[in-house]
Amino acid sequence: MDPLETIIPIDGRYWSKLEELSAYFSEYALMRERIAVEIAYLKKFVEEVEREKISELPLNWKEALTIIPSEFTIDDAKRVKEIEAEVGHDVAAVVKYLREKLRDLGLEDLAPYVHIGLTSEDVTNLAYSRLLAKFNREALLPNLVKLLEQVAALSLEHVDTIMLGRTHGVPAIPTTFGRFLANYAYRLAKMADEIYGFRFPGKFGGAVGDHSALKFAYPDVDWIRFSREFVESLDLEYVPASTQILPHDKVSQYLMRVSLLDSILSNFCRDLWLMSALGLLVFTIKKGEIHSSTMPHKSNPILLENAEGAFDLASATGSYIARRLLSSRLHRDLSDSIIKRFYGLPLSLTILGMKNLSKALERMTVKKEEMLKEVESRPEVLAEAYQVYMRRMGIENAYEIIQDALREGWDEVLRTLKSALPEELYDEVISVKPSRYIGESEKVTLILLDEVEKIYKKITDYLAEVQS
Template sequence: MNFKPLEAIIPIDGRYRERVADASRYFSEYALIKERLRVEIEFLVKIIETCCGEITSKLPQDWKDRLLKIIDDFKLEDAEEVKELEKILGHDVKALMDYLRKRLHRIGLEQLSSYIHLGLTSDDVNNLAYSLLLSRFRDEVLVPNLIRVIRTISEKAKDNLETIMLGRTHGVPAVPTTFGRFLSNYAYRLARITYELAVFKFPGKLGGAVGDHSALKFTYPEVDWIEFSKGFVESLGLEYIPASTQILPHDKISEFLGKISILDAIASNLCRDLWLLSSLGLLVFGRRVGETHSSTMPHKSNPLHLENAEGAFDLASSIASFMARRLVSSRLHRDLSDSIIKRFYGLPLTLTIIGFKSLMEAFKRMNVLRDKMKLEVESHPESLTEAYQVYLRAHGVEDAYELVQGAFDKGWSEILKEIKGRGLSSEVVKRLREAKPSEYFGEAIRIGSMLLDEVEKILGRLGK
């Protein structure tokens, strides 16, 4: 049956398929089966070289190449063959083992068939396959997308380092800052968590039925199976975890998912903040010619890409957070409840990509209304009350806070009258009288610039 996106059960494979089609290389059933095959064959080569060197004299000289070619030649039809075997056997890894056995007979390597999966348990194959797929997705899809978004935010921040805007705490006017400083904060936060994700080392283990290498130690007592396992796992580019039962404890994967949840939460926060600035009339997200943003109001130009991104980030963050918590638990030496959860790794990760692609589109359409931002700052002279009370206290006015607050409650024009009545020097009064909200932004430009420099350093460490 030919798959049609319109018939998909969940939107990732339907409505959003075009945005994340590449993710099928990492999270589809086909991708998982092929990665399991890779692990089985790599292990087969290693076990033959370590324990059964004498058998290689009976094999064709190119036996390794023939084995590795099975991986390269593995197509969708081969995965379908494995799935047919699974219907009979009721076990996905055993189905793959039988498929591989048949392949070895076809290519003249039947002498190796009894060594397939030797001394392993299913999770020895599964944990390595999942870690390899997650690692490649991180390197090939996730981090490159994040870097593009961070650079876009940084560029917008740099362009607006001097764009004055009114800061808001608790949703109401506070003191001025700059829009570039505001964005640079997000660029830095996203860069920092991206770096942590980029350098994260995915875990792996080999251990057999309960993690003690019992079958292999019984069969080949002369081999140091702990060192063998460590070497094999590290040869795949993974971090060897010696503490295992039948399964690899998911603590490390939970760390990764926790970071994904934090990443999505930061990005969602950015979406909400930009949305709020849009609702205040300080940002505009344009619509393209021919686009419709309302079925009834022709004038509407909505921040729909921000809203789409926010929803994707919130959903991704929640799912990743749930997975991180749930996966650390497994009954005794193993139960299967983690299996179905791991099959959904692609859900929060593809939602994350959907979110960042929507956020990128929002930034492409974003117009900063600098004049309106400045006008808003100038229309809130009370944003100087902080400056007034701190300056006055520094000049010996002990009750400056109460003085400024009381005067402001009577009306802004009363503040200077109250100050003059305190017998302060003309220089102090002049300094306060000449203060302007549009010039009261402290070290905002310098801090914003410093944060953007830090972002560049972080991306530089990633070689980007």
């Protein structure tokens, strides 16, 4: 199929930016991971339950089994789909395919033990959790760390860049652009801290979670111990409380965390967009780019807008999936199956948003002079400082006095101050420029960035360890 014919833009319009995610969310990836789980189970089963069979197998039987998932190709996946068209069941098709491969490898004696005593969800839940874990450490975290690094670096660069704070969309008091960015860096770091070491769950318990078939056939085996060891060998967290399916509570927690991250990043995009609209930020246009089909002068913050839309859609669909997966009728119904096949929708949109936001930050120019000019042109931002200082001097209704004076104009504010304060204090108070009324802004920025650095280092150390 040509990318122009795809239904979902992820696989068409945005494919060039997201194609690496096929390794986690494509049907091919799910098949390959199911096969890897089936083979891992078959090895453990033979070694621990049917040990006497080992003497009848070739010496390289384990190595031969390992080749099946590691060399699984698109043509192999097409063969699985052919079988599925005959049997009407995706996991049963994988099982039949594996039996074919065992015969091809001269390991037909192992065919009876493929998928023995399992339900399809024993394999599928482990496959999905392993794919999500790989996505988290190989795609989400590296992109998040890059963004975090960018925002923190910009914050430090602009630690003393004066800007006008706005509440309710209108001028409030001065702050710094570095402080504004540090707030987002800190929020992103805290979310990254919750996501980076997330342990994905796994269950392994048969048709209703009680190991019934295996216990009946092999009553002397401790199947609870076996299951726990097997799940943990896949680097997953064993969940003993299961029906036919894994309760999706933990996966839902993960999706909700990513959805919260999406919402924070969407808000960041909107704030940068607003500052662009105010003429305080500029996003440079690449040579040859067209931002309007009719207005040649246009240079639009399109990367921010695209990222915002991606984050909003990711947050909405991700949080829906998280909530919906918590519900399953009695011991299982199939409604969760189709929903899980769409894990890639919100998570791919998250990556798309991150990439576009990162590119926007690379193109961003901060109009420091405009920011400072805006602050200095608004002396009324000192009204808060004046009324608090007057209250310190024991003037009870200082707020009302300054508020009334403001209605008459700034000169009236100064006259009011002069009549209320001793001359030496008046001179000291009015000597403060709006651009210096920033409180502990720089100090708070550095405190926040110090916390960000600690989390950043922890996560980058973790990524270096898991990727080595």
